[in-house]
Amino acid sequence: MTVFLRVFILSVSLMFFYFFYLYIEEDKYYPGASFQTSNMPLFELEDLYSDDVITNSDIEGAHLINVWASWCITCRIEHGFLVKLSSQGIPIMGLNYKDEKIDAINWITKFGDPYKFIIHDLKGELALDMGVTGAPETFLINNGKIIAHYRGEVNEMIWSDVFSPIIKKENLFND
Numbered sequence: 001m002t003v004f005l006r007v008f009i010l011s012v013s014l015m016f017f018y019f020f021y022l023y024i025e026e027d028k029y030y031p032g033a034s035f036q037t038s039n040m041p042l043f044e045l046e047d048l049y050s051d052d053v054i055t056n057s058d059i060e061g062a063h064l065i066n067v068w069a070s071w072c073i074t075c076r077i078e079h080g081f082l083v084k085l086s087s088q089g090i091p092i093m094g095l096n097y098k099d100e101k102i103d104a105i106n107w108i109t110k111f112g113d114p115y116k117f118i119i120h121d122l123k124g125e126l127a128l129d130m131g132v133t134g135a136p137e138t139f140l141i142n143n144g145k146i147i148a149h150y151r152g153e154v155n156e157m158i159w160s161d162v163f164s165p166i167i168k169k170e171n172l173f174n175d
Contacts, residue, residue, distance in 0.1 A: 033162045034149040040141055041129035048096055048104055048118035056144065058117070062172040063091040064163075065139040066115070066154075067127055069099040070107035072135040078153040079111050085159070086114035090173055094118035097127050097135050138163075142170060 044055050059065075066082060068075040086092050094115035096104045101120060108118070121127050130139065133151060140148035140163060148166050150158060167173060 034151075035147070035166070036149075038146045040144050040146055041126060043119075043126045043129070045126055046120045048094070048101060048108075048120045054117065054119050059093065059141065059144070061091075062140075062142045062170075063093055063116070065093045065095055065130075065141055067095045067097050067130075067132050067135050067137040067139075069097045069135045070103040071099065072097075074153050075136045076111065078136050078155065079114075081155050081159070082114040083112045091116055095127060095130075095132075096120050097132065098122065098124045140166060140172075142172060 040056060040059065042056055044053050046052065047054050064085075066078075068079070082092060092115050094117070096118050099120075099122070101122075104118070104120070108115075119126065124132070130146070131149065136153060138150045138154045139146050147170065148163060150162055152158075154163070
């Protein structure tokens with residue numbers, strides 16, 4: 001093998017490792033995350049468990065709103081993490097999306113209820129007003145303002161990389 005070929009192979013290898021190192025060190029990018037602040041839409045919808053009407057006035061302070069459905073496979077994967085967050089004192093409201101009440105109630109009964117209450121959005125009206133494109137999606141709300149929105153499964157990594165920095169910056173959930 002010639003000296004030139006050896007130098008070339010060594011140079012290409014070093015460049016590969018250099019760019020790989022830069023790639024793993026750069027900031028993480030989450031295409032499902034949005035941080036544009038907007039007002040929580042006005043709504044009047046039924047509670048999942050009763051005919052009681054839930055409105056904006058029932059949602060105060062800082063909390064998560066999790067969009068889910070019994071037919072959503074990814075919601076099932078995410079659900080255990082939501083139960084964990086709820087047990088740590090994170091207030092979560094559920095937005096049951098385009099789902100029959102009986103199916104949603106059976107699903108929650110089977111897998112556990114991490115929600116303070118669940119809004120039943122059979123037609124997807126509130127979800128549409130919030131910019132939901134599917135389930136699951138999770139919103140961080142503070143005093144009637146949407147301050148973060150994540151499309152997709154919230155898990156330990158998404159929680160620590162997307163939600164935790166905002167929660168710390170805004171000093172939320174420190175009751």
